[in-house]
Amino acid sequence: MRRILLIENDTAILANFARLLALEGYEVLTASNGVDGLALARSRTPDLILCDLRMPGMDGDAVLAALRADYTATALPFIFMTASADHSERAARLAQGANDYLVKPIEFRLLLQAIDRQLGAGGTHR
Amino acid sequence: MRLPRRPNRSSFNRIFSVVDLDQLDLDLFATVFDVARIGICVIDQEGRFVRVNPFFCELVRHRPEDLLGRHYSMSAPPDIVAIKDKFLAALFADSPKVPTEWGIRRSDGSIFDSLVSFRPITRVDGRKFAVVTFSDIGESKRAQAQIEALNRDLEQRIADRTGELTTKVAELTAAEDALRRSEERLQTALAEKTAILENSVVGIALLRNRRLEWCNRTLDEQLFGYPGGSLTGHTTEVFYPSREDYERLGTEAYPLLAQGRIYETRVRMKRCDGSLFWCFISGRAIQPADPDAGSIWVLIDITSRRQLEQELRNTLSEREAILQSSVMGIALVRNRQYVWVNKYFEQDMLGYEEGGLVGQSVRQSYGSDEAFDELGPAINRQLADTGFFQTEGRVRRKDGATFWCLVSGRAIDRRDLTLGTIWTVVDLSQRKSAEAELVQALAREKELNEIKSRFVSMTSHEFRTPLATILSSIELIADYGDRLRAHEKTDLIEGIKAAVRRMTRMLEDILLIGRSEAGRLEFRPHRIDLRSVCERIVGEVRNATQAQQAIRIGFDGVTLEHMLDEELLRHILGNLVTNAVKYSPPESAIDVSVGCARGEIVLVVEDHGIGIPVEDQPRLFETFHRGRNVSHIAGTGLGLAIVRKSVELHGGRIAVRSVPDQGTEFTVTIPEIGGGFHA
Numbered sequence: 001m002r003r004i005l006l007i008e009n010d011t012a013i014l015a016n017f018a019r020l021l022a023l024e025g026y027e028v029l030t031a032s033n034g035v036d037g038l039a040l041a042r043s044r045t046p047d048l049i050l051c052d053l054r055m056p057g058m059d060g061d062a063v064l065a066a067l068r069a070d071y072t073a074t075a076l077p078f079i080f081m082t083a084s085a086d087h088s089e090r091a092a093r094l095a096q097g098a099n100d101y102l103v104k105p106i107e108f109r110l111l112l113q114a115i116d117r118q119l120g121a122g123g124t125h126r
Numbered sequence: 127m128r129l130p131r132r133p134n135r136s137s138f139n140r141i142f143s144v145v146d147l148d149q150l151d152l153d154l155f156a157t158v159f160d161v162a163r164i165g166i167c168v169i170d171q172e173g174r175f176v177r178v179n180p181f182f183c184e185l186v187r188h189r190p191e192d193l194l195g196r197h198y199s200m201s202a203p204p205d206i207v208a209i210k211d212k213f214l215a216a217l218f219a220d221s222p223k224v225p226t227e228w229g230i231r232r233s234d235g236s237i238f239d240s241l242v243s244f245r246p247i248t249r250v251d252g253r254k255f256a257v258v259t260f261s262d263i264g265e266s267k268r269a270q271a272q273i274e275a276l277n278r279d280l281e282q283r284i285a286d287r288t289g290e291l292t293t294k295v296a297e298l299t300a301a302e303d304a305l306r307r308s309e310e311r312l313q314t315a316l317a318e319k320t321a322i323l324e325n326s327v328v329g330i331a332l333l334r335n336r337r338l339e340w341c342n343r344t345l346d347e348q349l350f351g352y353p354g355g356s357l358t359g360h361t362t363e364v365f366y367p368s369r370e371d372y373e374r375l376g377t378e379a380y381p382l383l384a385q386g387r388i389y390e391t392r393v394r395m396k397r398c399d400g401s402l403f404w405c406f407i408s409g410r411a412i413q414p415a416d417p418d419a420g421s422i423w424v425l426i427d428i429t430s431r432r433q434l435e436q437e438l439r440n441t442l443s444e445r446e447a448i449l450q451s452s453v454m455g456i457a458l459v460r461n462r463q464y465v466w467v468n469k470y471f472e473q474d475m476l477g478y479e480e481g482g483l484v485g486q487s488v489r490q491s492y493g494s495d496e497a498f499d500e501l502g503p504a505i506n507r508q509l510a511d512t513g514f515f516q517t518e519g520r521v522r523r524k525d526g527a528t529f530w531c532l533v534s535g536r537a538i539d540r541r542d543l544t545l546g547t548i549w550t551v552v553d554l555s556q557r558k559s560a561e562a563e564l565v566q567a568l569a570r571e572k573e574l575n576e577i578k579s580r581f582v583s584m585t586s587h588e589f590r591t592p593l594a595t596i597l598s599s600i601e602l603i604a605d606y607g608d609r610l611r612a613h614e615k616t617d618l619i620e621g622i623k624a625a626v627r628r629m630t631r632m633l634e635d636i637l638l639i640g641r642s643e644a645g646r647l648e649f650r651p652h653r654i655d656l657r658s659v660c661e662r663i664v665g666e667v668r669n670a671t672q673a674q675q676a677i678r679i680g681f682d683g684v685t686l687e688h689m690l691d692e693e694l695l696r697h698i699l700g701n702l703v704t705n706a707v708k709y710s711p712p713e714s715a716i717d718v719s720v721g722c723a724r725g726e727i728v729l730v731v732e733d734h735g736i737g738i739p740v741e742d743q744p745r746l747f748e749t750f751h752r753g754r755n756v757s758h759i760a761g762t763g764l765g766l767a768i769v770r771k772s773v774e775l776h777g778g779r780i781a782v783r784s785v786p787d788q789g790t791e792f793t794v795t796i797p798e799i800g801g802g803f804h805a
Contacts, residue, residue: 010591012621016598019614023606054587083590084583104594108601 002119003027005046007037007063008081009055013104017050020108026115034058038066041076048118050111053082061096068097077118081106165240165260173198173214176255185240185262187233203229203237217256218246230260239263329425333409335418336376337361349405349427351398367396379409383421386414392428403429455551459535461544462488462502471551477524493520493528505535506543513540515547518554530554577751581763584752588632592625599625627670635764638697639749642771649775651689656727657681660720663696667703674712675733677703683722688798690727694772701765702731702792709756710735710789722798726778729794737786746782755786769794 004026008014014030021028029044031037034055041049041063049067053060064078079100080093090101100114159166165182167175175193183190186201193200202213225243232238240260248254263270323330329345331338338357346352350365357364366372371393379389388410395405406426411417449456455471457464464483472483476491492498497519508515515535520528532552538545599618607615641647664679699718706716710733721728738746742753747770752763769792773780778796 010595012595012625013591013598016595016602016618016621019602020598020606023602023609083587083594104590105597106594107597108605 001025001027002048003029003044003046004115005029005031005037005041005044005049005051007031007034007049007051007055007060009033009052017111020111024112034060034063038063041067042070046076048077048079048115050079050081050115053080053084061093064093064096064098073097073099079114079118081111163261165262167193167258167260169198169217169256169258171214171218171254182260185232185238185260186230192233201231203231217244218254227263327426329423331362331423331425333362333421333423336363339420345425349397349425350395365395367394367402375407380417383409383411383417384414386411395425403427404432454553455531455549457483457488457549457551458546459488459549460546464488465546475523475551475553476521482524491522493522509535509537509543509547510540513537521551530558532557580752584763585632585636589629592628595625596622624670624672631670635768638768639764639771642768642775643749647771647775649691649694649777651691653687654690654692654695655686656684656688656690656720656722657686659692659695660699660718663699664703664718667700667707671704671707673707673716675707675710675714675716677707677716677718679718679720681720684720685722688722688727690796690798691776694776697768697772698776698794699729699731701769702729702794705765706731706733706735706790709733725798727796727798729796730791732789732791734789737788737790738782738784739786743782743784747780 004021006014006018006021006028008017008030009032011032014032018028018030029040029046031040035058037049037051038058040046049063051060051063060080060082064080067076067078077099078097079102080098081102081104083104093101099118102111102114159179162179163181164179165185166177166179167182168177170176174195174197178190178193180190183193186193188201225241228240228242229237230240230242239262241263243259245257245259246254247257323342324344326342326344329342329349331341331345333339338360340358343354346357347354363369363372366375375391375393378391382389388408390406390408392404392406394402395407396402404427406428407423408425409421409423412420412422450469452468452470455475456468457471458466464486467483469480472478473480476483489495489498492501501517501519505515513536516533518530518532521531521533522528530553532554533549534552535547535549537543537547599622602610603615603618610618638647660679660681664677667673668677703716703718710716714734717730717732719728719730721730736755738753739755742751742755745751746753747766749764749767751767770780773794773796776796778794780795781793782790783793784790
């Protein structure tokens with residue numbers, strides 16, 4: 001079973017997406033801030049990370065930067081999921097090493113598609 | 127003369143016997159021979175006088191007896207005497223002889239001119255004789271000569287006369303030509319003068335005894351509006367507004383004219399239609415001895431000129447006013463001396479009294495003597511080159527103080543700098559501070575723009591988050607509802623509602639702040655139960671924020687009825703408590719106290735949260751402002767702005783005390799009754 005790490009500051013969104021991913025058969029790890037998220041990423045080695053951008057303390061950019069020091073984009077896919085509506089930031093974030101950049105509110109199917117693109121439909125990749 | 131005696135017939139017969147004449151005829155012949163005024167003589171072949179008539183004797187002044195028998199040579203002209211034989215031969219030749227002119231010799235040796243004719247005759251006996259007739263043509267010759275002389279004389283005289291006349295005629299012709307030419311010139315000149323007179327822009331008149339002898343059309347038609355020529359012979363009184371004016375001018379003018387001087391004045395004249403106009407009039411007598419006999423007058427309509435003069439005066443005073451009211455110093459400088467300065471420069475900028483600068487050297491206005499010496503040549507070079515010079519430099523006031531100015535000079539003529547230069551001086555110290563103000567204003571505007579764009583992106587973020595909650599909740603219910611437990615669905619629905627409420631509140635805040643800034647917020651106090659209203663407000667916040675902190679509320683001196691605007695109160699208390707919840711940790715406590723004393727309501731909201739950084743405190747209540755330590759916490763930056771506006775509307779005041787990471791305390795004081803005003 002593929003493991004997804006969900007790092008999201010808003011409680012309701014965190015809960016809803018965790019529920020959704022679980023219902024879709026993923027193993028879900030959750031963190032509500034960047035520090036916890038990074039620790040989880042290092043210790044539990046998820047197959048993919050969904051990460052919010054704006055968070056207190058360590059924000060999404062910092063988490064990405066820290067991870068990319070150790071894991072390549074192919075080794076550890078990283079998708080931003082943010083309410084910051086600046087679509088122009090997408091390119092910059094991709095250049096920083098993010099695999100994708102999604103803007104909330106996002107429909108489930110689009111989210112699942114984005115995940116599939118990184119992990120391949122079905123099966124693990126490792 | 128006595129009649130000669132009757133000739134002897136026989137002697138006559140002896141001579142003329144050729145014809146046998148009748149006795150009567152012989153007598154007749156004899157008479158003719160004796161009486162005729164023609165000299166007749168008969169000469170024989172030897173040339174001797176045989177017969178002579180009395181007249182011949184008279185002609186040659188000989189007695190007959192002295193002649194008869196003598197040789198003709200005593201009377202003949204010398205050259206005939208010389209050719210004696212030839213003559214005789216010729217004489218007796220049968221051919222008739224043409225009468226010839228000879229000079230015949232008289233007895234006293236004098237010569238007389240005679241017409242001589244010869245006729246040879248032959249007597250019966252064969253002897254030949256010549257009849258010679260003489261007529262004294264002396265007189266006729268003389269007369270002829272006289273006539274000829276007279277003729278010649280006459281001819282000469284005629285020739286002379288003709289010559290004289292020819293010359294005279296030539297002279298006269300020439301004179302006539304000259305006359306004609308000068309007449310033409312005169313005509314041309316006259317035509318020219320007439321043209322000049324008639325086309326003159328000034329009216330010209332010739333007066334005699336104050337009557338109009340002649341005037342050009344400019345005068346009668348253009349100036350005065352009369353039909354051309356219609357006033358000839360009239361007195362000039364018609365031109366004057368009144369008889370008094372006519373007489374006054376006459377009294378003033380004619381004595382001057384009599385002195386040979388020109389009279390000039392500006393006077394009102396009257397046109398044909400009765401209208402008056404200003405006129406410049408100048409007159410002079412042709413002969414000062416008798417000005418009435420003839421005077422020439424020139425009239426010019428100066429109405430428009432007077433208007434022009436007035437306009438010029440107006441313009442000049444406008445210009446003067448402009449120059450004097452200028453906000454920059456203006457100076458005309460020649461040879462490094464002030465020639466003219468405007469008041470602003472002299473008095474306001476440099477602090478001199480009026481007239482204190484003109485005539486002075488500009489040296490005293492330079493920041494330093496060195497600057498005066500150094501800049502002089504540079505200025506002249508530049509002015510001669512481009513006509514223009516500009517620099518920033520220190521200018522010295524009368525009291526010695528200096529200040530920075532922008533000094534610009536423009537040469538009146540760069541080819542001749544002695545004509546002078548116009549300088550304008552602008553006080554830079556003011557401009558510099560104005561610049562600083564401008565920079566400040568720009569910075570402020572830039573900041574405002576940044577705040578606004580921050581607000582826009584923040585608002586966008588603030589709406590997207592609850593929208594994401596709503597969408598994900600609905601999708602879970604819709605697509606996975608069968609796999610959800612009942613309480614999960616209830617929670618999801620609650621989550622939707624909460625998100626909607628959150629968005630609604632934000633919208634209301636935004637609309638509220640918009641209204642208040644547009645001045646449309648109103649103060650409507652009612653009697654309210656302060657305690658229950660405050661409790662309700664706190665409950666709403668607790669619900670809306672799902673606060674986990676413990677919110678305690680205390681009352682002191684609060685009665686059942688207070689005159690307050692409940693909505694404004696809700697904005698104030700609601701936002702302050704919401705902030706306390708947002709910005710403090712869940713386990714901390716929030717204290718609200720509502721007190722009432724001396725006609726004032728005092729609200730205090732205290733939390734133990736992240737506090738407000740000192741730098742943000744001054745601008746805490748500004749719209750869109752958010753502290754630098756809250757970027758991760760949802761907020762529009764409108765809450766405290768709304769609080770302050772509401773407090774102001776209520777006529778109250780708000781104060782804040784805060785220590786970062788320790789807590790914040792807001793104190794709101796609002797007057798209870800009356801107070802407030804419409805926004």
